[in-house]
Amino acid sequence: MTKIIYVDNGGTERVVEAANGESVMEAAVKNSIPGIDADCGGACACATCHVYVDASFMDKVGEQQEMEKSMLDFAENVQPNSRLSCQITICDALDGLKVTTPESQH
């Protein structure tokens, strides 16, 4: 299991033990993490699983594909460390990954 830390907009941390191979979005939804809607279920179709990735993990979460890049272009309050959490696959290298959810997904 890999430890993922979700921080909500108010600063509250929630720690989840996630399985390698599932996405950061799926681990959040299965553990009732608030602030990640993931309406499309991970098809990269809706941009409602936006998170901010902790700086120390930016080089470990993988490259953005073109589709994700364009989707994020239209999300609210995008920052350089913005990602769609359905596009980040959990693996050993992400143990301790901290992601922060934005104020709103819509």
Add this chain to the structure above:
Amino acid sequence: MDLTGASRIVVIGGGQAGAQALQSLRQGGYAGALTLVGDEPALPYQRPPLSKAYMKGEMAEERLYFRPARWYQDQNIEVILSTPAKSIDRVNRKVELAHGGQLDYDALIIATGSRPRVLPTKGATLHGVHDLRDLSDVERIRPNMIAGRKMVIIGAGYIGLEAAAVARQMGLDVTVLEMAPRVLARVTSPVMSEFFETEHRAQGVQIITGARLDHLDGEGNNVTAAIRADGTRIEADIVLVGIGILPNEELAKDAGIACNNGILVDRDARTSDPRVFAAGDCASRPLVHYARSGRLESVHNAIEQGKLAAAAILGKPRPAEDCPWFWSDQYDLKLQIAGLSQDYDEIIVRGDPKDRKFAAFYLRNGTLIAVDAVNSPAEFLASKKLIMLGAKLAPDVLGDTSISMKDIAAAALAA
């Protein structure tokens, strides 16, 4: 009616809408008795992958489920599976279950979904003829998804075309029969139909439009061919039927709740009975951005109405009503749709379909009402916002790819 004192809530139907209602009720602070009754044996799962990644075997079953079994325990939700609801007694506020037993409610959410239209021809019940709606359908279909086998798909809607793409990619010999003169005729414009038809043909799918099916032929109990009205015979090892869905409204109708091609609901997902709500495919709702009512067969709609019903029961402010949106994955094409394109009077195509990356914008009196965006997420997301605002857009600007979609949206939003 104020239902904030409700202490017994029943949700009928464990699809996307029912699952969302459960989640929104608990997330909204509802601590009373909460029961899910579903006719399928499985816990609530996502349907979209059934005709896409899951059908192709690229997605584990476990990933279909919205929540693991322990979530329902943790949330103190009683889950009754493999059990259709038989009737609703609105006077005594009880739901009768098919296998006996009944559930009392203070508030009821009907999320019974829809069912595939049945092929009205001879041979429809032969072995090897399938719908594609439930997990159990895919379990029956998948053992036959073997390279070289012949699949005939009846109906060139989204389900039929998504299945055709998966089957082709798995090496099956695929023929699609469509009664209308073009594919996706019910849901989109000729320009999009032509694009998808060309794409499927290039991928090796045989598409026959304007084709009337006479019947399905069989040997013993097994389907062997589709026979067209002109007598043409198309050999088949497996037949997939995707000719649309019908709302499961009978439970409500039999209980005297107003229905008209769907259970009629208001903007709060409330039916003609103030204690009863309906959400998802089974409901006919006000389409607030289009000044009419109708059914929407989509994930967005199921989620939104699940949230609306929960909010209304808990006495919370009505959640935002989004512009309707949809998506379809075929081959490496992601089609994203915002809005409802019926009633458009002008189409603007942005980009070149030959690049497999373009968008068709639909305008009515100069106002953007919908977009079909192929591998063009920016066009999709920008349009979603513009449609909700009723933005007027100049056709020459929309079609000009030298201006970014972001700039077009910003200019329209500032106007």
